[in-house]
Amino acid sequence: MDLIPKPDQVASAASNVAHKVLYGGLADLRPMPRTLIDDGPLREVYHYRPQKQVRTTGDPVLLVTPLAAPAICFDLRRDCSLVEHFVKAGRPTYLVEYGEVSFKDRNFGLEHWVDEVIPEAIREVSAHAGGRPVHVVGWSLGGIFAALVAASDAKLPIASLTIVGSPFDVREVPLVAPLRPILKITDGGIVTRIYRAMGGAPKPLVRRAFQLSSGTKLLTKPIATLQHLDDAEWLAQIEAVDRFTANMIAYPGRTFGQMYHRVLKHNQLITGKVNLSGQDIKLSDIKVPVLVFAGNTDGIAPIPAVKAVVPLLTNAHEVRFEIVPGGHLGMLTGRAARQTTWVVMDEWIAQYSTPDDREQKPVKKVAARPAKKVAKKAAKKAPARKTAAVKKTAAKPAAEVAPDRSAIGSNRDRRFSSSSSRDLAPKR
Known part of the structure; x- marks a missing residue:
């Protein structure tokens, strides 16, 4: 909105304010319909129902939710929902989430997700989709989980792996820098006693940490809202993000401790090897194609922190690295993601999908x-x-959708391939 608003801007702003007051908001927050197909301890696998007017075909996609974040990260709101995008495209779409985490779940560690939850979800999705291989898409910590799963079990029916905004080198995360002197002085003893007493990281703490990660955006939000009162789309996105933040989930105690000591304190992921349950999981054991996304304004997982995983994937069939617009959540499901992140995902999944020979039946x-x-x-x-x-x-x-490279901002310098991979660089 202009400093001196025009008549049409005033009218739009008044309409938006009235709609928010009378109807509670501008965002269409209806979730995409889904059906529970499998569950277990801290594991819920859902199948999103296909639309009647759209023919569903091809290999399935499994969306891997990170710990502490609600599954609506993939289904933020209508028209800004990765789930809706896949379903409308006729792609069999599934999601694994973990339900509510409470004090009784404090003894669950990282190995529960890497050895049981996600592998079981992949097998169940493959079976439900008729034995097809699964395209696994993980955001934030979900991407790290998915990578460790792909590295630990090469027999899983994984067609490809997509990692979105996952920090593999925490030294490159600005939010961690102020904590390093504290870690050296206390050796983490105080923090360990606190999270053990609480059984992990409770909801309010996780919610506040995510809000603080937005930095100046939290302080400038009221001013930005006034400036965009005439923009219904912008206001709807803010509403959806606020709902996402309000529904954060707690961390189990043992998992939080492992993340604190191994990832935050000792930065084990950058070594390419993590020990869980006495087993060394090496990222170099990943054989499937890997697509990696980094957001150009991501404060939680900056570009260098995400890009650090690329040289560790030495045996992957292909590794492709893309920088896309947006912050940590915006790069996945922001308004710009519709023309950037999602387009590249479509291209990638189509490239590594098996032919659909069921059309002749x-x-x-x-x-x-x-x-x-x-x-x-x-x-x-x-x-x-x-x-x-x-x-x-x-x-x-x-x-198949061919991405607009000028819109995405990708180029050959952002692509990294192993010696056995196919070169996707555009021909001159």
Whole structure:
């Protein structure tokens, strides 16, 4: 809104304020419909119901939620929902989340997620989708979990791995810098006693930490809101982010301790090796293709902290690194993600998806009808139907979304490949 608002801006602002007062908000916060298909201790696997007017086909996508964050990170609001994007595109879409974490869950450690929760979710999704390989997409700590899972079990049916905003080198995280002197002086003893007494990191503490990670945005939010009173889309996004922050989940005590000592204090991830349950998990054991995203304004996982994982993936089929617009949450489900992050994901998943050979089944079913008249009629039309099916299959690659490189801002310098991978650099 201009410093001296125009009449149309005043009208839009008044309409937005009235809508918020009368109806409670501008954002469409309806969740995408889903069905629980598997559950266990701190594990809930959901299948998002396909839309009737959209044909669902292809390899499934499993969205891996980070600890402490609600699953609405992938389904923030309508038109800014990665789940909605995949479902409308006809992609079988699944999600694993962990439910409410309480004091009774304090003994669950990282190995619970790496050895049980996520591997079981991958197997269940593959089975539910007819035995197809799974494209695993993890955001923040969910990306770290997914990487450790892919490294620890090469037999899992993983088609590709996508890591979004996951910090593998905490030395590059500005928020951690003020804590280093404290860690050296106290050796972490005080912090250890506190999180053990509380059974982990409680909800209010996690919520406040996420809010503080926004830095100056938290202080300037009231002014920014006044400046955007005439922008319904901007206000709707703020509402959705506020709801996300308000629904933070607690950290289990043992997991929080492991994250504190191994990741925060000793920065083990940058070594490419993490020991869980007596087993050394090496990121160099990942064989599947890996796509890595970093947000250009991410304060929680800055570009260098995310990019640090690239040289550790020495045996991956291919490693692709992309810098996209947005902060920690915005790069995943912000307004700009629709033309940037999601477009690259679509391209990546299509590239490493198996062919869908089930398109011919309806044709065979029609030809096998018992009635003679129907059989003759079907036989006459069979060539035309077969041709149409072939044309549809042949046209499938052309229908794949080709990203606008100028919009995304990606270039060959951001792509890193192992010696066995295919070079995706554009030909000159």
